[in-house]
Amino acid sequence: MIIAAVPSRSTTRSARWLPALLAFGAVGCAAAPPAPAPDPSRTVRVKLSAGDLSSAIAAVEDYGATVGRDARYLDAVGWLARGAWMLGRPELAERYVGELFQEIPTEREGSIVPFGAAIEVESKILAAQKGEFAALEYLGQEASAARDTALRSRIWKNFNLLSLVGHAAPQIGNAEFVHAQAPMWDALKGSVVLLYFWDAGCGDCRAQSRVLGAVYEKYASRGLVLIAPTRNYGGAAQPPVPPADEKQQIERTWAEQFPGMGGVPVPIDTETMVRYGASATPTFVLVDRKGIVQMYSPTRIPQAELERQIERLL
Numbered sequence: 238m239i240i241a242a243v244p245s246r247s248t249t250r251s252a253r254w255l256p257a258l259l260a261f262g263a264v265g266c267a268a269a270p271p272a273p274a275p276d277p278s279r280t281v282r283v284k285l286s287a288g289d290l291s292s293a294i295a296a297v298e299d300y301g302a303t304v305g306r307d308a309r310y311l312d313a314v315g316w317l318a319r320g321a322w323m324l325g326r327p328e329l330a331e332r333y334v335g336e337l338f339q340e341i342p343t344e345r346e347g348s349i350v351p352f353g354a355a356i357e358v359e360s361k362i363l364a365a366q367k368g369e370f371a372a373l374e375y376l377g378q379e380a381s382a383a384r385d386t387a388l389r390s391r392i393w394k395n396f397n398l399l400s401l402v403g404h405a406a407p408q409i410g411n412a413e414f415v416h417a418q419a420p421m422w423d424a425l426k427g428s429v430v431l432l433y434f435w436d437a438g439c440g441d442c443r444a445q446s447r448v449l450g451a452v453y454e455k456y457a458s459r460g461l462v463l464i465a466p467t468r469n470y471g472g473a474a475q476p477p478v479p480p481a482d483e484k485q486q487i488e489r490t491w492a493e494q495f496p497g498m499g500g501v502p503v504p505i506d507t508e509t510m511v512r513y514g515a516s517a518t519p520t521f522v523l524v525d526r527k528g529i530v531q532m533y534s535p536t537r538i539p540q541a542e543l544e545r546q547i548e549r550l551l
Contacts, residue, residue, distance in 0.1 A: 277313035285320035315354030394514030410506030419502040432522040434515035437490040448540040468507040
C-alpha cells in the first residue's frame with residue numbers, strides 16, 4: 238500500500254506563495270545594467286606617465302572593440318598620438334594622427350580636443366621631417382581656419398613654442414580690464430615684464446599664486462612689471478555667466494587668491510589669450526627691456542626656475 242505524502246502547513250503555504258515570490262524576484266532581482274566602460278583617456282594618461290605605451294594602446298583597442306569609436310575613444314587616440322611622439326615612436330604617432338583626421342576631417346563640436354591633438358602632433362611630425370618653417374606654415378593655416386576659441390589657442394600655443402622666443406611680444410588687448418589698463422609695449426620699453434595668463438576657475442593657477450606672489454614681492458622693487466591677462470570663460474557654462482558678472486568674479490578671485498598684487502593690471506581679452514596660446518593655464522611669458530620675448534612656458538614653473546629666468550634679464 239502506497240501512502241501518499243501529505244504536505245505540511247508550511248509546505249502548503251510555500252506552494253501557495255511560491256508563484257508570487259518568483260514573480261517578485263523576476264522584477265526585484267532583475268539583472269542590473271552593465272556598468273559603463275571606464276574612460277579610456279584616464280587609463281591612457283596613467284600608462285603613458287609610466288612610459289607604458291603598449292598597455293595604453295591595448296586599453297584603447299579594448300575600448301574600441303567593446304564600446305565603439307565614440308567621442309571618448311577619439312579623445313584617447315589623441316592622447317596616444319601625443320604619447321607615442323613623446324616616447325619616441327613617431328611612426329605610431331603618425332598612424333594615430335592619420336586615424337584622427339580620418340574620423341574628424343574638419344573641426345566639429347564635440348571633437349575639438351582630439352582634433353586639436355591631431356593638429357598638434359602633425360605639426361611636430363612636420364617640424365621633424367621638413368623643418369620648423371613647414372610646421373609654422375601648417376599651424377598658421379590651421380589657426381586661420383579654426384573657429385573654436387580653445388582650438389585656436391591650442392594651435393597658437395604650438396606656433397609660439399616654435400617661434401615666439403626671440404621675437405617682439407604681441408600687443409595686449411585692453412578693452413576690458415580689472416585694476417588698470419596694461420601699458421602698450423612702447424611704454425614698457427626699459428622694463429622687464431612678466432605676463433601671467435590665468436583663469437579664475439583654474440586650480441593650477443591658484444596653486445601657482447604663492448610662487449607668483451613671492452617672485453613679485455622680490456623683484457617689483459627692481460623694476461619687474463607684472464601683467465595678468467585672462468578672458469571670459471563663462472559663455473561655456475550652463476547657464477552662461479554674463480560678462481559683467483564674470484568680471485566681478487575675476488576681480489574677487491584675484492583679490493582672494495593673489496594677495497599683495499592688488500594693483501596688477503588684469504586685461505580681459507579673448508584675442509590676447511588666443512594669440513599667446515594660453516590654452517593651458519597658467520602660461521608664463523617673460524619679455525626683456527626691448528620688448529622681446531625671452532621665455533614662453535605654457536605650464537607651471539618652479540620658483541627657482543622663474544627667478545633664474547628673471548635674474549638674467551634684470
